[in-house]
Amino acid sequence: MTLYALNEPRVARNTPIVRLRAFGSIGEPQVDVGSEVTWDTLAGTYASRRRLRQVRVESSGEGFSATVLVQEGQKVKRGEVLAYYSYFFGLGYTEYTAPCDGEVVALIPSIGSIAIKEAPVSLYCRLPGIVEKTDEARGVWVRTYGNLVKASVGAGYGRAGVLSMKAKTPSDKLSARDFTADDAGKVIVAGRSVSKEVLEACLRFRVSGIIAGSVSRGLFEWYSDLAGSLDWDEFLARYWARDAKNRDLEPSPSEIVPALVVTEGYGDSPMGGEAFALLAESEGNPVYIDGGGNGSDEPAVVIPLNGGAVAKEAEKPVCRLGELGLGDRVSVLGLTTAVKEGTVVEILPELKLENDLLLPGAKVATETGETLLVPVSNILLRDRG
Amino acid sequence: MTKSIFHIDVGSTVTEARALAIEGGRIVQLERVSCPTPPPASKDERTLGLGEVLDVIGSRMSEDKSSYENEGVMVTLSAGGEPKAVCAGVVKGISGESAKRAALLAGATVTDLVCVDDGRQDFERISDLRRQDVSVAVMAGGVDEEIMESGTHQILNIARVLAKGLPKKGWSDDRIPLVYAGSQEAREEVARILGDIEIIWADNVRAKLEEEHLASARDAVVGSFSQNVRSDPKFQGLGKLGLPEVFPSGYAAGLAFEGLYEETSENVLGLSLDGDAVQVFSGIKGVFTRTVTPVAKVNPNKVAKWLPHPQMAENLGDFIGNLVLRPHVLPTTWNELSVFLAVWKEAIREGIAEHKATAIELRGVHRQRQVGETFQVEVSGGDTLLKMPTLRRIVVTGVLSRVLSREAVLSLVMDGAQVAGGVGVYLDTCNALQVAGLLPSGSANILESLLPLAVLVAPGEDRDRVGAGWASARLDGTYEQLPVSMGEITLVPIVNGSAVEITLDPSRQEDLGEGPGRKTVRDLPPGFSRIYVDGRPRPQLRTLERISPREIIGWYRNLGVFPEQVLSGWERGRGQ
Numbered sequence: 001m002t003l004y005a006l007n008e009p010r011v012a013r014n015t016p017i018v019r020l021r022a023f024g025s026i027g028e029p030q031v032d033v034g035s036e037v038t039w040d041t042l043a044g045t046y047a048s049r050r051r052l053r054q055v056r057v058e059s060s061g062e063g064f065s066a067t068v069l070v071q072e073g074q075k076v077k078r079g080e081v082l083a084y085y086s087y088f089f090g091l092g093y094t095e096y097t098a099p100c101d102g103e104v105v106a107l108i109p110s111i112g113s114i115a116i117k118e119a120p121v122s123l124y125c126r127l128p129g130i131v132e133k134t135d136e137a138r139g140v141w142v143r144t145y146g147n148l149v150k151a152s153v154g155a156g157y158g159r160a161g162v163l164s165m166k167a168k169t170p171s172d173k174l175s176a177r178d179f180t181a182d183d184a185g186k187v188i189v190a191g192r193s194v195s196k197e198v199l200e201a202c203l204r205f206r207v208s209g210i211i212a213g214s215v216s217r218g219l220f221e222w223y224s225d226l227a228g229s230l231d232w233d234e235f236l237a238r239y240w241a242r243d244a245k246n247r248d249l250e251p252s253p254s255e256i257v258p259a260l261v262v263t264e265g266y267g268d269s270p271m272g273g274e275a276f277a278l279l280a281e282s283e284g285n286p287v288y289i290d291g292g293g294n295g296s297d298e299p300a301v302v303i304p305l306n307g308g309a310v311a312k313e314a315e316k317p318v319c320r321l322g323e324l325g326l327g328d329r330v331s332v333l334g335l336t337t338a339v340k341e342g343t344v345v346e347i348l349p350e351l352k353l354e355n356d357l358l359l360p361g362a363k364v365a366t367e368t369g370e371t372l373l374v375p376v377s378n379i380l381l382r383d384r385g
Numbered sequence: 386m387t388k389s390i391f392h393i394d395v396g397s398t399v400t401e402a403r404a405l406a407i408e409g410g411r412i413v414q415l416e417r418v419s420c421p422t423p424p425p426a427s428k429d430e431r432t433l434g435l436g437e438v439l440d441v442i443g444s445r446m447s448e449d450k451s452s453y454e455n456e457g458v459m460v461t462l463s464a465g466g467e468p469k470a471v472c473a474g475v476v477k478g479i480s481g482e483s484a485k486r487a488a489l490l491a492g493a494t495v496t497d498l499v500c501v502d503d504g505r506q507d508f509e510r511i512s513d514l515r516r517q518d519v520s521v522a523v524m525a526g527g528v529d530e531e532i533m534e535s536g537t538h539q540i541l542n543i544a545r546v547l548a549k550g551l552p553k554k555g556w557s558d559d560r561i562p563l564v565y566a567g568s569q570e571a572r573e574e575v576a577r578i579l580g581d582i583e584i585i586w587a588d589n590v591r592a593k594l595e596e597e598h599l600a601s602a603r604d605a606v607v608g609s610f611s612q613n614v615r616s617d618p619k620f621q622g623l624g625k626l627g628l629p630e631v632f633p634s635g636y637a638a639g640l641a642f643e644g645l646y647e648e649t650s651e652n653v654l655g656l657s658l659d660g661d662a663v664q665v666f667s668g669i670k671g672v673f674t675r676t677v678t679p680v681a682k683v684n685p686n687k688v689a690k691w692l693p694h695p696q697m698a699e700n701l702g703d704f705i706g707n708l709v710l711r712p713h714v715l716p717t718t719w720n721e722l723s724v725f726l727a728v729w730k731e732a733i734r735e736g737i738a739e740h741k742a743t744a745i746e747l748r749g750v751h752r753q754r755q756v757g758e759t760f761q762v763e764v765s766g767g768d769t770l771l772k773m774p775t776l777r778r779i780v781v782t783g784v785l786s787r788v789l790s791r792e793a794v795l796s797l798v799m800d801g802a803q804v805a806g807g808v809g810v811y812l813d814t815c816n817a818l819q820v821a822g823l824l825p826s827g828s829a830n831i832l833e834s835l836l837p838l839a840v841l842v843a844p845g846e847d848r849d850r851v852g853a854g855w856a857s858a859r860l861d862g863t864y865e866q867l868p869v870s871m872g873e874i875t876l877v878p879i880v881n882g883s884a885v886e887i888t889l890d891p892s893r894q895e896d897l898g899e900g901p902g903r904k905t906v907r908d909l910p911p912g913f914s915r916i917y918v919d920g921r922p923r924p925q926l927r928t929l930e931r932i933s934p935r936e937i938i939g940w941y942r943n944l945g946v947f948p949e950q951v952l953s954g955w956e957r958g959r960g961q
Binding site: 002004005006025026051135136137138152153216217218220265266267295320321323333334335336353354355356357359373374375377378 | 398399418419420421423424430433434437441508511512515516552553700702703704705706707708710711713714715716717718719720721722724725788789790948
């Protein structure tokens with residue numbers, strides 16, 4: 001009986017890769033299709049979804065009680081004083097500042113509102129290559145070339161940084177103490193799984209990205225929400241008080257939170273051996289890490305080679321579906337167990353599982369010497385035998 | 386030579402090919418081959434396995450079943466939730482819901498509903514629309530007469546939003562087509578606003594506020610899907626293999642439920658359990674509704690209530706997360722199976738709740754309230770059509786219904802759907818529903834093609850008190866009282882699978898379909914081998930309060946889902 005399994009290599013070497021640099025909302029591409037881009041090329045600009053920010057100041061119902069210092073049409077910078085209100089013979093004093101860069105579009109005295117239209121934010125390419133396509137609603141697609149580590153889940157947006165192997169084996173677990181200010185801007189390989197303390201340390205030290213084997217779902221949801229909602233003011237207040245006074249440091253909204261990429265799934269599983277080995281080979285090189293935010297692409301880590309230009313030795317993409325055969329190397333997926341790797345030793349057209357389910361499957365010998373009976377639906381083909 | 390049909394279904398997790406024959410009106414399966422469908426996140430083609438499964442099934446049929454002559458190939462597709470639609474209407478509860486129901490009946494997944502009362506500003510609606518990955522839009526709004534007298538109507542504002550917001554097709558620079566099922570009067574103006582967007586004209590779904598006609602809009606969505614799906618690079622295999630017209634799986638199954646309702650004139654509920662979503666179909670009082678609820682929507686706290694062992698709740702979030710990430714993965718141990726069933730029970734409960742909110746009496750219709758309804762807030766319009774006591778049969782289909790044991794499927798139906806009154810549960814063992822839906826009317830007997838699984842007898846939803854004399858049945862020509870045990874599920878075998886007549890005598894205020902406190906008689910055709918009398922109080926099941934793991938274990942024991950040593954292990958506080 002013929003059994004088919006998905007052929008889903010979790011890492012790909014020397015392969016052409018296309019990644020979407022996604023806009024947070026409708027934007028304007030700043031690059032042309034076919035043009036060459038580098039890590040710091042401006043890909044486009046987009047307005048945030050909120051667009052119009054309202055600042056409420058003191059009002060009497062008929063007019064402003066506060067003294068307004070700006071007028072309609074005036075450009076303002078984040079933190080700039082818009083109005084002040086002095087009361088109780090000057091002993092009480094309140095200052096109202098602009099929450100973002102933008103333009104004052106309306107002053108409404110009756111409700112004491114100053115409306116600011118946000119200035120568009122910049123989105124940088126963060127990987128070298130050629131622009132393949134642009135779309136003002138979605139973003140800019142960049143074709144590059146290199147090695148790829150596919151992830152199961154991710155949070156945050158596309159970032160770039162130098163790869164740093166903090167974990168020495170796929171099963172290592174890091175603690176918050178392993179992080180220092182020197183890790184700023186780096187992409188950290190964190191081994192087995194990450195804890196809340198580790199993620200907060202990464203935020204504090206302004207790490208670009210974290211790659212881990214697994215994460216608990218509750219923690220992942222917390223981090224995803226944080227990545228989607230944390231703005232620069234809140235970030236400074238919670239994690240980076242030292243830079244609070246430096247108004248010029250504000251990064252684009254997609255570069256506030258480190259991108260999190262998880263290779264195996266939810267739980268507490270070590271990172272896959274192949275992914276870890278490929279990352280270890282690339283230590284010290286600049287990489288692109290994408291948590292898949294803004295509906296960009298599947299979360300992944302891209303290690304560009306050859307400056308992003310496709311090389312002659314590029315490997316052909318593999319067919320995604322394969323017939324299962326003896327000697328094939330496979331990954332065994334589980335709902336409660338870590339992904340295991342092994343070799344098919346027997347094909348079973350009718351396999352009776354421990355829980356009495358009767359399904360087609362295979363007997364798989366794992367690298368640790370275990371023999372598993374696995375339904376074919378739980379098998380991913382990796383290498384033909 | 387007997388005629389056979391090849392049916393290929395490209396599902397969200399599995400691509401299946403079946404050779405089926407119609408024997409005496411019954412659809413029977415001759416051969417089956419399956420392979421995984423590539424996941425939606427990947428950019429690869431999702432019809433990769435088509436060639437393989439067709440080759441294998443073709444060669445098997447020519448080797449083993451040469452007496453069958455292949456009459457044709459039917460293709461249904463639901464991979465990645467296709468077709469995906471955005472809907473638009475004027476008022477969310479009136480034309481918006483009608484547009485959504487039309488798209489759902491066409492087998493589509495609705496990703497957004499744009500209405501004037503959706504709480505967004507126009508720039509947000511446009512931004513949201515343009516970022517959608519959808520293949521069709523459905524627009525409704527306005528009745529047919531006298532809405533354009535002033536020259537303005539909200540439908541034109543919605544048209545302006547769609548004109549700016551409709552996204553491009555994934556594979557070309559053309560924008561997705563729009564099915565217009567709104568006011569006839571506004572057509573000309575809407576066409577002018579939409580400019581070069583392809584418009585497929587359909588009859589107004591709400592030509593009058595009191596009426597809803599979904600068939601024309603539904604057919605327009607299906608037509609657009611069948612026409613465009615071959616150009617989509619994600620489904621190249623369909624074109625390469627020269628396969629005939631492709632229909633959405635949900636549409637085909639929906640047609641079968643319509644056929645089943647017409648065949649029997651009895652209310653029917655369908656549950657399709659595929660890897661990543663629960664589809665609920667209903668045919669009630671001649672109104673057909675389909676909804677799709679993703680498994681990802683389940684609340685882990687509620688799932689935990691269905692676990693037979695509290696320790697299993699520890700990593701429940703991770704379990705659900707991995708199940709959503711890899712919906713094709715199946716449980717391999719008893720512990721995993723128990724968590725898996727708990728997740729699906731809750732997913733079905735969510736699905737039924739969503740269905741109840743969608744299958745409703747029309748909103749916007751003037752209605753005279755009775756004095757007795759003065760303090761009943763829920764009868765202010767939009768009452769649900771899905772009332773469990775009015776159901777006669779439940780049909781379970783989808784990949785999971787064929788993988789799990791029959792006891793496990795029954796457990797899912799009993800706890801997920803929480804039936805009331807008496808219903809027959811049927812299993813679609815060979816995906817006969819999708820085939821029957823696409824066959825010419827009358828060429829197959831749908832009910833005959835389904836496997837009668839069990840008869841479920843359960844108390845009413847709120848005030849019913851079960852006890853001796855509450856339920857009786859005529860089995861094999863003799864009347865006997867059914868054993869009713871409060872809080873337990875009792876099995877009554879049916880000898881020889883003969884026809885059954887069940888009489889239920891509800892409490893004074895409880896309505897099991899014939900009016901409050903009135904006896905209800907259910908005639909069930911031959912073929913069933915067992916009756917399950919479910920004496921569990923409905924309010925307890927509905928709220929999930931005061932349900933202990935011991936009770937869950939007891940119910941599993943009553944149904945025979947798990948072997949005794951597994952259940953007693955859980956009782957002793959040990960996982961398996």
